[in-house]
Amino acid sequence: MDILDILLSATFWAAVIRIASPLIFATLGELICERAGVLNLGIEGIMVIGAFAGWMAVYLGTGLWAGVGVAMLAGMLFGLLHATLTVPFGLSQHVVGLGVTLLATATASFAYRLSLPEVTSPPKITPFQPWEIPVLSDIPLIGPALFSQTALTYLAFILVMIVSLILYRTPLGLALRAAGENPASVEAQGLSVTAIRMGAVIVGSGLMAIGGAFLTMSAFSSFFFEMVNGRGWICIALVVFGAWKPSxxxxGALLFAGFDALQVRLQQTPMGAVVPYQVFLMVPYVLSILALILMSRRAEVPAALMVPFNKGER
Amino acid sequence: MRLEPIPNPSALRRFGLPTGALALTVLIASALALLAGANPFATLGLILKGAAGSKFALLETLNRATPMIFTGLAVAVAFRAKLWNIGAEAQLYGGAIVTVLLGTGALPLPSLLLLPVIALAAMLAGALILLGPVLMKTRLGVDEVVTTLLFNFIMLLFVSYLLEGPMKDPMGMGWPKSPALDKAARLPRIVEGLRLHWGFALAILSAIAVWVIQTRTTLGYEIRAVGLNAEAARFAGIPVGRVMVKTALLSGGLAALAGFSEVAGLKGNLTLDLSPGFGYTGIIVAMLALLNPLGVVISAIFVAGVFVGADSMSRAAGVPTYIADILMATALLTMVLALKLTTTRVRWR
Incomplete structure (x- = not known):
């Protein structure tokens, strides 16, 4: 099997979409936070808590969508913590973000051990099943790739449109972007920068948690401690790569997922017999760094990103 | 709400608030113990006993603190210049790799010569690993938080490759581990019979050295100036880029010493689980110490004590050992908030 065979197989493209889905949720979440002026380094831990909470809820008997809701609420709770510390109190977004990641990860581990003290391998749940869209899923190559995914994947793509619309076509989006560019102008409009930023971080964190929940509730059916494995950090790179624009x-997420799906398949080719598998596994992280370097010159960083706003101060 | 600076915070504020932060942390720990069905007082007592209840426990705590002092110093040095080095984990493994490379027969030197050579080489490796992200920051403006974080994952995969390939122990029964270090490359114990190696002494010395650099040298002054206000520092004629690079070399080197000390002092070989996240714990250690190098020693012993104590408590009381991780993250967050409130007053409206 060579690269051409891989690129012409429907399973490859289906995998690309599947791998991209959690990244899309979390990247959108981070993008919303950063557009309002807050760097949310809690993303990695919030994805972990989302993955755990959603899975646990379903394991305890709720429906799948209720599980997604639980995951989102858990993420929003940690988002509230992050927002409270970084927005009104103006604490270092770096330190608080890392603290939230450590706290959320530890909380997930603690809760896991507490609820399942004796298990060696985590129990499985019945995850979201692929949902084949009639007619469209029969199109060769594209059909199985795009139109026979799980509901969460469709939701991810719809969310890109919704977030775009809100950001660029509503007063709320305008206020949110202004909070990240020129917060004083938002106050001049009689709006509260604190409220907008906090809201953005809480909602964004909810989306990150759904991204995490995708892993346990759609991609796999169990929870593992290391399962997020740096995806959160990769999403931060994707926000930069995407120049803070949802589309x-x-x-970026699709491109990235493409390379990721490709490296897994290349391991099965004669190339994989020569090159150590660890080199393939490095690809996502190396690509993220390359993406950051590539975009460094032309990135349009929100002007007030990481700048705390204190009313009445200039 | 608005924040107003307090020019001269009272002693009550300066000591009361951090104490309150620790009290809140202990309160949360008690709540978690209750949640796990254990008696909170017994749980806290068991943690304390496991950390310092016997000579063995205390030495175990000091052993665990050793790498945390190094990574804590690495973070403290870097954060002081507002250089966000979250990659101490990668630099630690860099130091560990060099230690194995040079300590398994490559250099036919007597122990007294060999150990300093290995330590310096390890520091160089750690420094070089951090140099990449820092040059990307100073030359291209790429945020170093994300790059140093991503390097951690790349490094761990690289170590995994080494341990399954060129650095694999042929006698290792197929386990991914490196061959054992020669005896000459092992850090001896400080007192024969007590399980505490010279890495701990080296860590203390490093803390003093960093303190001297920070308070008594031009570089220390420049690092602080860059951290307080990079623009103002540039205006005052301080070469900000060069100071950043020097800070990075120091920070990366210190983190690498953690790897050197763990391999040469404690483990004797390199495995994939050499560090249970010492690089990340270093951030907590450094923040709790308010980035003060001498404070890092105390806070590392405290943090190590909580982890060691939680391990033994978990066996006895059945509260998951991850309570230690929650405690430390809580301590970090409450402490930064307490410090902020020391120098600012909240005004509602």
Missing amino acids: KALL
């Missing part, structure tokens, strides 16, 4: 971030 470009989607493109």
Whole structure:
């Protein structure tokens, strides 16, 4: 099997979409936070808590969608913590973000051990099943790739459009972007920068948690401690790569997922017999760094990103 | 709400608030113990006993603190210049790799010569690993938080490759581990019979050295100036880029010493689980110490004590050992908030 065979197989493209889905949720979440002016380094831990909470809820007997809701609420709770510390109190977004990641990860581990003290391998749940869209899923190559995914994947793509619409076509989006560019102008409009930023971080964190929940509830059916494995950090790189725009971030996530799906398949080729598998596994992280370097010159960083706003101060 | 600076915070504020932060942390720990069905007082007592209840426990705590002092110093040095080095984990493994490379017969030197050579080489490796992200920051403006974080994952995969390939122990029964270090490359114990190696002494010395650099040298002054206000520092004629690079070399080197000390002092070989996240714990250690190098020693012993104590408590009381991780993250967050409130007052409206 060579690269051409891989690129012409429907399973490859289906995998690309599947791998991209959690990244799309979390990248959108981070993008919303950063557009409002807050860097949310809690993303990695919030994805972990989302993955755990959603899975646990379903394991305890709730429906799948209720599980997604639980995951989102858990993420929003940690988002509230992050927002409270970084927005009104203006604490270092670096330190608080890392603290939230450590706290959320530890909480998930603690809760896991507490609820399942004796198990060696985590129990499985019945995850979201692929949902074949009639007619469209019969199109060769594209059909199985795009139109026979799980409901969460469709939701991810719809969310890109919704977030774009809100950001660029509503007063709320305008206020949110202004909070990240020129917060004083938002106050001049009689709006509260604190409220907008906190809201953005809480909602964004909810999306990150759904991204995590995708892993346990759609991609796999169990929870493992290391399962997020740096995806959160990769999403931060994707926000930069996407120049803080939802559509470009989607493109970045797909491109990234493409390389990721490709490296897994290349391991099965004669190339995989020569090159150590660890080199393939490094691809996502190396690509993220390359993406950051590539975009460094032309990135349009929100002007007030990481700048705390204190009313009445200039 | 608005924040107003307090020019001269009272002693009550300066000591009361951090104490309150620790009290809140202990309160949360008690709640978690209750949640796990254990008696909170017994749980806290068991943690304390496991950390310092016997000579063995205390030495175990000091052993565990050793790498945390190094990574804590690495973070403290870097954060002081607002250089966000979250990659101490990668630099630690860099130091560990070099230690194995040079300590398994490559250099036919007597122990007294060999150990300093290995330590310096390890520091160089750690420094070089951090140099990449820092040059990307100073030359291209790429945020170093994400790059140093991503390097951790790349490094761990690289170690995994080494341990299954070129650095694999042929006698290792197929386990991914490196061959054992020569005896000459092992850090001896400080007192024969007590399980505490010279890595701990080296860590203390490093803390003093960093303190001297920070308070008594031009570089220390420049690092602080860059951290307080990079623009103002540039205006005052301080070469900000060069100071950043020097800070990075120091920080990366210190983190690498953690790897050197763990391999040469404690484990004797390199495995994939050499560090249970010492690089990340270093951030907590450094923040709790308010980035003060001498404070890092105390806070590392405290943090190590909580982890060691939680391990033994978990066996006895059945509360998951991850309570230690929750405690430390809580301590970090409450402490930064307490410090902020020391120098600012909240005004509602």
